[in-house]
Amino acid sequence: MQKAAPSIEAINKELPQTQCQKCGFNGCKPYAEAILNGEPINQCPPGGDQVIKELANLMGQKPIPLNQAHGVFETRKVAVVREEECIGCTKCLPACPVDAILGSAKRMHVVITSECSGCELCVDPCPVDCIEMKLINQEEQPNELGITGNNVDQNLRDHWASRHNKKTTRTARLAKSLFSQKSEHLKHTKKFSREKARAEIQKAIVRARERKEFLKFRAPREPDES
Ligand code: SF4
Ligand code: SF4
Incomplete structure (x- = not known):
């Protein structure tokens, strides 16, 4: 019978939690998710061979050497x-x-x-x-x-x-609140400029009407007497 796939939590538990992003992911948990989706198990330099061995065991794979493109194992x-x-x-x-x-x-x-x-x-x-x-x-x-x-x-x-x-979580909440503040500000700015534009158009219409009236009732000029 085929071994059931481990949970993301179980994979994450094997990772060092240094959160260094050397694996190419934004922390250990995203890398754990990626491993579950087929990412190689040898991309964590802080974990080194020991973590690769534990991950290999969990995933039912053979241990492979650390991919040094992600860094080398060093004393913390x-x-x-x-x-x-x-x-x-x-x-x-x-x-x-x-x-x-x-x-x-x-x-x-x-x-x-x-x-x-x-x-x-x-x-x-x-x-x-x-x-x-x-x-x-x-x-x-x-x-x-x-x-x-x-x-x-x-x-x-x-x-x-x-x-x-x-x-x-805090950073995401902050980003969301900054985004909504910015959208609110933009909405007001847009509303303000739309209102301003409408008022300008209205003024132009009034000016055009007044000019039309003025031209209509302007006294005709006397014919040239020369
Ligand atoms: S090295 Fe230490 S202090 Fe510097 S970012 Fe990482 S955890 Fe924070
Ligand atoms: S390299 Fe290892 S310790 Fe660093 S974030 Fe990725 S999984 Fe975590």
């Missing part, structure tokens, strides 16, 4: 902001898929190490290159959820997945 790092160089531009905030960066406009930003998934997505948007990825030092940066290199425990994976989920 966390982002650190060099505080004295940060200009508080806020460009890194929307980039973080798990909301691990604290800061506001013109204020120095800080990465909450215990929340950082190590996705590296905040590095490129920084205009002054003040974010660097550093190896986790367990002594200096203990993590209450238990980071041990790449061997991230399920609690922490679930935590990142849930933060990513919340952020995605």
Whole structure:
């Protein structure tokens, strides 16, 4: 008997939840959906061979080597902001898929190490290159959820997945509200210009009528006496 296809949730559970997009999808869950629809199982560099093995087992496939076009497997790092160089531009905030960066406009930003998934997505948007990825030092940066290199425990994976989920929902809600505000504004602008155009046409009609009346009742000129 053929093995039943696993659920998206079951596939997603095997993924590291770094939410780094290196697989080419907007997070781990979209990649899980794609795997269910036939995408190769070897596109997740943070997961490396271990995740490929687990996915292969789940999908009833043979393990294959990591596709290095998506990146290479590395020991997990966390982002650190060099505080004295940060200009508080806020460009890194929307980039973080798990909301691990604290800061506001013109204020120095800080990465909450215990929340950082190590996705590296905040590095490129920084205009002054003040974010660097550093190896986790367990002594200096203990993590209450238990980071041990790449061997991230399920609690922490679930935590990142849930933060990513919340952020995605919030961003979508914000985009929807901005879109409806913009449409409302456009509607008013259009209404206003339509009303303005109608008033202008009305004025032109009145002017034309007045001119017609004026020409009709204008006294005929005396014939030229010369
Ligand atoms: S950890 Fe990164 S590469 Fe792996 S599935 Fe998640 S988003 Fe994709
Ligand atoms: S702080 Fe940077 S590296 Fe860490 S999770 Fe956020 S975007 Fe990724």
